Amino acid sequence: MRVRRIATRVLAAALALVATWQVAVWVSGAPAFILPSPLRVASAWWQHAGEIVRHLGVTVAEIVLGLGCGLVLGVVSALLVGYFRPARRWLLPVLVASQAVPVFALAPVLVLWLGYGMASKVGMATLIIYFPVTVALLDGLRRTEPGWLDLARTMTARGDGGPRHRDRIAVLRHIQLPAALPAFASGVRVAASVAPIGAVVGEWVGSSAGLGYLMLHANGRMQIDLMFAALATLAAFGVALWFGVDAALRRLVPWQADSFDSMED
């Protein structure tokens, strides 16, 4: 029922947005090559449906692959930094410094190195989500309730010296990682909302397919209605992606109480 409630709300919000847009067109009297009416955009969408869906497929693939790569890389880095002290000393400053370089400025370099195809866009999306995911998981790993760690220490203690490697892995797996999941989930939510930015920026810099490419191309040919149709498609996918990821994350951390849920009654 939650899903239906959210879907209704998203739909209502979209309708309100479209209505505002239509009113703006009427009131401003802007010509169609500046601001096309929703109806015009819808008809352009219908006309170019095949093309739009094909480009959407490319962009979605870039975003999903970028999310996958960024999540894997982020999780691996966070685990390395969290688990190995030398990694913490050397990798963490590099990680932070890497954020001083604006990711967008790297887009031309990525296209130069990885080509006009999908790889440079996946690389771009990966880069843009890598940092929030790593930092979120690292924060979560760092804030394990100390009492749980004490408890684990008494449970795994043995008379033959210090803590063993296997015990540390067991504590990481059974306590620190699950405890970090809520924080990690926040990082993944951020990732899901910024990954499309990476893909589209990559497409703008140089590509032959994808919604970003289609928008740029339509703009150049003064097909403003098609440009808006592509933009609306991208927005709709972005919203769907966010809600899908949010639902999956709620299932991943069901023990995490959501105070917003209880406030809504």
Added chain:
Amino acid sequence: MSLCGASQPSTPGRPAHLTDRHPAFAGEAIGIRLHAARLAYAGTVLFDALDVRLEPGATTCLLGPSGVGKSSLLKRLAGLLPADPDDQLRCDDGRPLAGRFAWMDQRDLLLPWLDVLGNVTLGARLRGVPADRARALALLEQVGLTDASGMRPDALSGGMRQRAALARTLYEDRPVVLMDEPFSALDALTRYRLQGLAAELLATRTVLLVTHDPAEALRIGDRVHVLSGRPARLDEALIPPGPPPRDPTDDQIRPLHRELMARLGVVRDAC
């Protein structure tokens, strides 16, 4: 198969197949001596040259004003604080204490993502050995949580959570149990019931129970000490008569309660 009731005292001569299922510890009880313990915290010496003796198979209670270092002393025994190089922690059998004690804190420390059964068998999972589900369920029955075994901690009341923590402590099945104010966060009735339960289930193990409540110490302690002063000193043990759990309103116990209050520095009210 009929499992022994919670109230039945353990007997070393029980058949072997029951030993595994019964919460009372069947192995050799060990005595512990902490000699010349020293602990300084943020420049304050909490205790210095302190000697503590835990008699084998007895429940030793440690009372004292807050901040005196009771919990620190327990954590020192549990190896959760860095030890001063001069202290000596010795078990009577000459082997180390590490790996032979279970720790129970004032906070239940249940993991919110595991159900009660998962929390009780956490130690097995951390040690990478298969969990003994049957024994865990038997313990949950002992503490009255059979119906809650599949529930997550956030669905439990404070008393139920602490009972789950007690079952987890007993699941470890160690000869020594260190408890740091395990019942202090509970309401009076729940606390009273849990004290009785703990006294039964912990009999025959070597137990250190840190508490701020003289009535609790007299209800379940075999030996009651007061830790006081700075650096802290341990007084001569008070030994309440009869086996625990005792009734603190019993005529034999009430004078001891008064005595403990006096040792804790509370002068009797004039009326």
